Amino acid sequence: MSNVKILGFAGSLRQKSYNRAALRAAQQLLPQEASLELFDLAPIPPFSEDEEKTPPAAVTEFKRQIRQADAILIATPEYNYSIPGVLKNAIDWASRPYGDSAWSGKPVAILGASAGKLGTARAQYHLRQVFVFLDMHPLNKPEVMIGPAADAFGADGELKDEKTREMIRKQLAALVQWTRCLKQGLP
Ligand SMILES: Cc1cc2nc3c(=O)[nH]c(=O)nc-3n(C[C@H](O)[C@H](O)[C@H](O)COP(=O)(O)O)c2cc1C
Numbered sequence: 001m002s003n004v005k006i007l008g009f010a011g012s013l014r015q016k017s018y019n020r021a022a023l024r025a026a027q028q029l030l031p032q033e034a035s036l037e038l039f040d041l042a043p044i045p046p047f048s049e050d051e052e053k054t055p056p057a058a059v060t061e062f063k064r065q066i067r068q069a070d071a072i073l074i075a076t077p078e079y080n081y082s083i084p085g086v087l088k089n090a091i092d093w094a095s096r097p098y099g100d101s102a103w104s105g106k107p108v109a110i111l112g113a114s115a116g117k118l119g120t121a122r123a124q125y126h127l128r129q130v131f132v133f134l135d136m137h138p139l140n141k142p143e144v145m146i147g148p149a150a151d152a153f154g155a156d157g158e159l160k161d162e163k164t165r166e167m168i169r170k171q172l173a174a175l176v177q178w179t180r181c182l183k184q185g186l187p
Contacts, residue, residue: 003034004033004035004070004071004175004176004179005034005068005069005070005071006030006034006035006036006037006069006070006071006072006073006172006175006176007036007037007038007039007065007066007068007069007073008023008026008036008038008039008072008073008074008075009023009038009040009041009073009074009075009090010022010041010074010076010077011041011074011076011077011084011086011087011088011090012075012077012084012086013041013042013086017077018077018114018152018157019076019077019111019112019113021113021153021157021158021159022075022111022112022113022144022146022159022168023036023038023073023075024038024157025158025159025165025168026073026075026111026168026172029165029168029169029172030172031169031172031176034172036073036172037065039062039065041062041086041087041089041090043056044056044058044062044086044090044093045058046089047089047092047093049096052093052096052097053097055093059093059094062090062094062102063093063094063102066094066102066103066106067102069106070107070179070183071106071107071175071176071178072103072106072108072109073109073110073111073172073175074087074108074110074111074127075110075111075112075113076110076111076112076120076123076124077112077113077120077123078112078114078120078121078122078123079123081122081123082122082126083123083126083127083130087127088130091103091130101134101135103134103135103136104134104135105135105137105182106136106137107136107137107138107139107178107179108131108136108137108139109138109139109171109174109175109178110124110127110128110138110139110143110144111144111146111168111171112124112144112145112146113146113147113149113152114146114147114148114149115147115148115149115150116147116148117147117148118145118147119145119146119147119148119149120145120146121143121145124143137178137182139171139174139178142167142170142171142174143171144164144168144171146161146164152164
């Protein structure tokens with residue numbers, strides 16, 4: 001397996017989102033033989049089980065890109081000590097209809113930036129719980145929890161903090177290694 005294709009998305013629609021900015025930084029911090037495409041969750045409507053067998057085009061495209069990717073990178077904000085509805089909504093769409101989930105068996109890494117000092121820790125552990133039912137393979141370490149985000153990013157949205165950049169670099173390298181390891185284990 002040469003190039004590892006990673007699909008990244010952020011659970012924030014905010015124009016100046018720190019989490020979206022963290023993903024843009026990640027694109028500069030990839031190891032060799034890895035690529036990171038970003039998907040914007042904005043066009044994904046609220047989930048309705050009535051529509052899960054005839055999903056909107058944005059959901060079909062999201063599922064297609066997930067399936068094409070070797071690994072997933074999620075940048076989650078923390079809303080009220082948990083994951084934002086926008087993120088859970090997108091995850092739910094791509095998990096349906098039952099038996100046609102796009103997530104099964106995917107390696108996944110999480111990073112997150114928040115206003116609080118814990119840097120999305122609580123949201124990240126909620127997200128890990130969701131991965132259990134989705135049968136995903138989360139990378140355990142390194143964890144990347146960026147908080148307070150305003151200290152790490154400049155006004156231009158650039159990730160300035162060198163230690164945080166290094167953590168993301170290490171996480172991406174570990175995700176690529178984890179992905180290769182899982183692929184080799186398959187018959
Ligand atoms: C509804 C809501 C709930 C929030 N709850 C938390 C929280 O539980 N913990 C925290 O650290 N920050 C919380 N925040 C602040 C976010 O960390 C902050 O808005 C952050 O910038 C959101 O990520 P983004 O920049 O990617 O949009 C909350 C913000 C909103 C809008």
